[in-house]
Amino acid sequence: MIIMIIFTLCLFSPIAAQPWKICGDAAMNYTPNSTYHTNLQLLSTILIDNATKSPYHYATATIGTAPDTVYGLALCRGDVNTTVCRSCIATASIGAQQLCPYRADATVFYPTCRLRFSGKNFLHPDDYSQIVDGVVNTMNTTDTTNTEPVLPDWDSGNTESVTAITEIIRELLQETAWQAAYNSGKLMFATGRMDVGGGFPVLYSMAQCVPALTHRDCSSCLQVISFMATENFAGRQGGRLLALWCNLRYDTAHFYSGDPMVTIVSPVKEVVLPPRKHKTGGMIRVVVPLLASIIGLILSFIFIRRKRIKGKNGSHKAKMNMKEDETIVWGLEGRSSEFMVYDFSQVLEATANFSDENKLGQGGFGPVYKGRFPDGMEIAVKRLASHSGQGFIQFKNEVQLIAKLQHTNLVKLLGCCSLEEEKILIYEYLPNKSLDLFIFDETRRTLLYWNRRLAIIEGIAQGLLYLHKHSRLRVIHRDLKASNILLDHEMNPKISDFGLAKIYSTNDTEVNTERIVGTYGYMAPEYASEGLFSIKSDVFSFGVLTLEIIRGKRSSGLHRCGDFINLLGHAWQLWKDERWLQIMDASLDIENHTLEIIRCINVALLCVQENAADRPTMSDVVAMLSSESMTLPEPKHPAYFHVRVTKEEISIATESSGVNDMTVSALHGR
Numbered sequence: 001m002i003i004m005i006i007f008t009l010c011l012f013s014p015i016a017a018q019p020w021k022i023c024g025d026a027a028m029n030y031t032p033n034s035t036y037h038t039n040l041q042l043l044s045t046i047l048i049d050n051a052t053k054s055p056y057h058y059a060t061a062t063i064g065t066a067p068d069t070v071y072g073l074a075l076c077r078g079d080v081n082t083t084v085c086r087s088c089i090a091t092a093s094i095g096a097q098q099l100c101p102y103r104a105d106a107t108v109f110y111p112t113c114r115l116r117f118s119g120k121n122f123l124h125p126d127d128y129s130q131i132v133d134g135v136v137n138t139m140n141t142t143d144t145t146n147t148e149p150v151l152p153d154w155d156s157g158n159t160e161s162v163t164a165i166t167e168i169i170r171e172l173l174q175e176t177a178w179q180a181a182y183n184s185g186k187l188m189f190a191t192g193r194m195d196v197g198g199g200f201p202v203l204y205s206m207a208q209c210v211p212a213l214t215h216r217d218c219s220s221c222l223q224v225i226s227f228m229a230t231e232n233f234a235g236r237q238g239g240r241l242l243a244l245w246c247n248l249r250y251d252t253a254h255f256y257s258g259d260p261m262v263t264i265v266s267p268v269k270e271v272v273l274p275p276r277k278h279k280t281g282g283m284i285r286v287v288v289p290l291l292a293s294i295i296g297l298i299l300s301f302i303f304i305r306r307k308r309i310k311g312k313n314g315s316h317k318a319k320m321n322m323k324e325d326e327t328i329v330w331g332l333e334g335r336s337s338e339f340m341v342y343d344f345s346q347v348l349e350a351t352a353n354f355s356d357e358n359k360l361g362q363g364g365f366g367p368v369y370k371g372r373f374p375d376g377m378e379i380a381v382k383r384l385a386s387h388s389g390q391g392f393i394q395f396k397n398e399v400q401l402i403a404k405l406q407h408t409n410l411v412k413l414l415g416c417c418s419l420e421e422e423k424i425l426i427y428e429y430l431p432n433k434s435l436d437l438f439i440f441d442e443t444r445r446t447l448l449y450w451n452r453r454l455a456i457i458e459g460i461a462q463g464l465l466y467l468h469k470h471s472r473l474r475v476i477h478r479d480l481k482a483s484n485i486l487l488d489h490e491m492n493p494k495i496s497d498f499g500l501a502k503i504y505s506t507n508d509t510e511v512n513t514e515r516i517v518g519t520y521g522y523m524a525p526e527y528a529s530e531g532l533f534s535i536k537s538d539v540f541s542f543g544v545l546t547l548e549i550i551r552g553k554r555s556s557g558l559h560r561c562g563d564f565i566n567l568l569g570h571a572w573q574l575w576k577d578e579r580w581l582q583i584m585d586a587s588l589d590i591e592n593h594t595l596e597i598i599r600c601i602n603v604a605l606l607c608v609q610e611n612a613a614d615r616p617t618m619s620d621v622v623a624m625l626s627s628e629s630m631t632l633p634e635p636k637h638p639a640y641f642h643v644r645v646t647k648e649e650i651s652i653a654t655e656s657s658g659v660n661d662m663t664v665s666a667l668h669g670r
Contacts (some may be wrong), residue, residue, distance in 0.1 A: 016356050028119055036104065036119065037065035039609060043117060044093035045075040052086045056187055056211045057113075060123050069102075072117040073244065075210055078189025079257040080112045088113035106272050123212075149266025152200055153254075153630040154235030154553045164236050168196060169363055170203050170226070172264050173248055174470050178223035179262045181215050182408060188218050193260035201237070201252040204260065208397055209246045216408060216462065221246035223470065244662035339403050340426075347371070347417050349426055360433065366641070370429060378429035379414060383422070399425070405471055409463030411486055411496040430494065432487035433535040434551075439482055445552045446586065451493055453549050457600060458625055460485060460492040464542060465618040467495075468535045476502045476533060479584035481522045482539035482548060502533070519564060521555045526612055527637040540620070540639070542605025549569050550600055552585035568608050568638040575635070576607060600625070605635035 030036040042062045047450035050059035057076035074092070076085035086322065092108050092115040100106035105118040116122070126198055154165050172194045179190035188209040194204055209218035225241040225248055233239040238251030251253070350371035351358050360368045364382045373379065417424040436454065438444045448456075460480075467475040477495065484497040500518065518527065524540035526532040544555050547567050554569040574583050580598050584590060590597060603624050609615050614636055624632055 010253055012055070017097070020109040021096070021099040022107040023100035024107075024118065026103070028104040028516065030101045030104050031102065035068040037068060039068055039070045040117060041095070043070045044090075045588070047072050047115070048086060048089045048093065050074060050081050051089055052605075057085045058211050060212070060314060062121075067119075069121075070117055071123055072115070073123065074113065075208075076113040076116045077111075077206075077256070078184075078208055079185055081190065082224065083113055087628070089115060100109070107130045107244055109247075114244060114247070115244070122244075147557070150235045151237055153195045160234070168194070168200075169203070169233065169235075169250060171472075172250055173205050173207070173226045174223075175208040175260065175472075176205040176266045177226055177248065178218065178406075180209060181219035181222060182406070183305075184209050184261070187381060188213065188215075191256045191258070191260045192262045192264050194264040203250055203252060204254050205250040205264075206256055207246075207248050210244070212247075216459075218246060219408075220462070220622070222248060222558070223465075223622075226619045236505070238248075274574075292302070332609060339413070342415050342417045342424075344417055344419040344424075344427060346351050347426070350379060353379075354383065354516060371426075371570070380427040380429045382427065384426040404473055405467070405475070405498075406490070407463055407466040407471075409459045409494055410466070411494040430486040430488050431489060432489065434483050435485040435487060435493065435495075437480035438487070439549055439552055440554055444548050446587050448491075448549075449553075449591065450588050450597065453588075454596060454600065455485075456485070456493045457546050457549055458622075460495065460542065461546065461622050461625060462607070463495040463616060464538055465622050466536065467501075468618050473503050476504055476535055476543075478502060478533060479518050479540050480538055480545060481519050482545060487491060499520070504535075524612065525610060532612075534612060535617065536615045539607045539618060540612075540622070542618070543615075543638075544568065546600060546607065547583075548603035550584055550604070552587065552599060566640060568640060571601065572605060572635075572638050575601065593641065595628075597631065599628070600630045606633065609636040610639040611635050611636070658668060 016245065028038070040063075043061055046061045046063070047059050050061065051057050051074045057080070058074070059079075060071075060073045062069060062071050074089045076289050080088070092110050092113055095110070096106040096108045096115055096117065099108060105116075108114065151165055152597065154161060172192060174302040176190050179192065180188050183191050188211050192205040192207075193202060194205070201330060207219060207222055213221065221243070225243060228241055238249075238253065238255075240247065240249035246286040264431060275635050321486055348354070350373050351369045354367075354369055358369045358371065360370050360380065362368070368380045369383065371379045371381045399413070399416050402410070406412070411430070413429040415426045417426065421585060438448055464477070464480070467477060477498065477500075478500040480495070484495065486494045486496045488494060495651060521545050522535070522541040524537040527537045544567070551567060551571070553567065571583050574580065580601060581590070581594075583601055584597055584616070588597075596618060603616075603621060606614075606616055606624075607621065624630055
């Protein structure tokens with residue numbers, strides 16, 4: 001379950017003194033030499049011993065019986081050794097009792113460790129809604145090295161300067177957070193370095209989560225505090241946000257031990273900082289490093305492909321189009337080390353010559369087949385239709401996009417293959433196929449009980465948030481729908497099919513196109529009628545999809561939506577009439593989940609509002625889904641609300657109720 005984060009912003013003004021503390025409610029005190037005090041002393045000894053024995057330098061413990069039970073957690077920084085860890089936790093155990101005298105709940109943060117003890121059970125997963133119950137914000141505001149407290153070229157009066165430097169810090173922290181959450185195993189710790197150049201100082205970073213968290217929960221926790229970091233550090237040379245379950249820090253000093261675990265590569269663009277008012281402005285140029293290596297990769301790739309083709313025999317022997325392959329290679333820089341370019345013969349063998357028995361389905365741009373490589377790895381092979389005029393464009397688009405996008409809620413692209421008219425994408429194989437096969441099937445739908453549906457909704461939201469805000473490439477998907485949500489063996493959702501996706505600038509609010517692509521039933525009104533698309537177009541599609549998941553019916557099944565043309569109007573009318581239960585799938589066991597379901601309906605209706613400006617961003621959506629305490633605004637009427645259908649139109653629509661899942665790619669906006 002995604003972390004539900006409730007903030008109590010303790011000590012949120014800049015603090016220079018170490019250690020940092022969060023003392024619990026004064027009403028929760030203990031007396032000296034009491035049973036609780038004795039249990040606390042024993043807890044400290046156990047935490048010290050267990051944390052230093054743990055490979056992750058992490059420990060939890062529970063001592064005593066109610067009402068004198070003490071719960072504790074200790075974690076050392078991922079780069080320190082056992083000796084430093086033991087010393088820090090021992091100091092923190094004593095320090096917590098001194099800094100928060102006789103408090104039954106105390107949290108302390110030292111430079112290399114953190115510790116909490118409490119009479120409340122904060123360790124149980126059910127209490128993860130309280131996972132960030134205190135945040136300490138610290139900055140380098142004191143001049144101790146004869147340097148400015150802010151980064152060069154930071155000018156609070158210059159919007160361009162503030163935006164450019166904030167973006168640099170945000171990228172550094174978010175990339176480090178991604179590495180900690182998804183690429184460091186159970187350690188959940190990462191250090192980073194960013195060499196910006198142009199006279200700008202080198203930046204160092206660190207991110208860490210408590211190893212007990214899931215990768216998704218770690219990512220969610222770090223995402224939230226990274227937003228707070230960039231909003232509150234105001235260009236300082238260093239700063240950190242400390243919470244018990246996750247931490248972030250950056251600095252111009254190399255503050256951690258060893259080499260950085262990741263070197264941050266900035267977007268393929270130049271960031272030019274405007275001159276400051278009183279000093280010569282510096283220019284920060286963020287460029288793609290190792291250009292020579294990339295050129296070498298291209299030459300090696302062309303050589304290998306020529307050699308392979310020369311040795312090919314049979315009906316598929318052909319000369320490769322080198323120019324097209326070079327274009328693909330140029331799109332593969334970044335963190336795509338596992339990406340492979342396969343021979344067509346390998347794909348044929350894996351799919352048994354694209355046999356009908358291996359066919360998984362038919363997409364808008366071609367069929368999808370199941371395959372198996374000789375090493376046993378199962379794959380999904382998307383074979384772009386040769387007759388599609390958009391085939392190669394879509395092919396390059398997906399390769400260049402997905403090879404750079406890595407998130408637990410995005411389908412993983414393993415490789416590609418290109419031979420004359422054959423354009424093939426090779427994905428990880430997901431055994432449960434797509435969401436539409438479950439949610440719109442009378443029998444399979446019953447397998448999706450509410451907690452599972454909620455996890456799917458939250459997972460899709462996290463994937464879209466990554467695309468819109470946290471990936472290096474800001475991406476608008478443009479074809480989000482149930483059939484493009486794949487499910488892994490644990491029913492975790494993964495957004496797929498990026499053939500229609502577009503990269504957009506962070507400065508763009510809306511982009512206009514004459515060629516409208518997407519799927520009926522999921523298109524935002526401003527896009528369908530005028531060709532205007534933005535991140536709010538994806539938000540609209542997400543709202544439609546969420547209502548479908550809750551309802552268990554297609555949005556455009558007219559005979560299932562009363563007097564309205566789709567599910568949006570029907571759900572809206574039931575919402576206004578406070579008949580919420582009638583929106584829900586009748587097969588759901590709603591006991592103990594009614595409020596969660598109503599909250600999801602509210603969020604979905606906010607997403608499908610007619611005016612794009614009224615819709616929330618995916619950041620807002622994730623926050624609304626994550627917090628039970630957040631008061632949600634009342635939605636305005638959805639798009640297409642005023643369009644109703646007659647009985648005759650319902651009869652006609654019943655005969656073609658599946659048309660809404662067809663990808664449209666030849667419309668033109670007004």
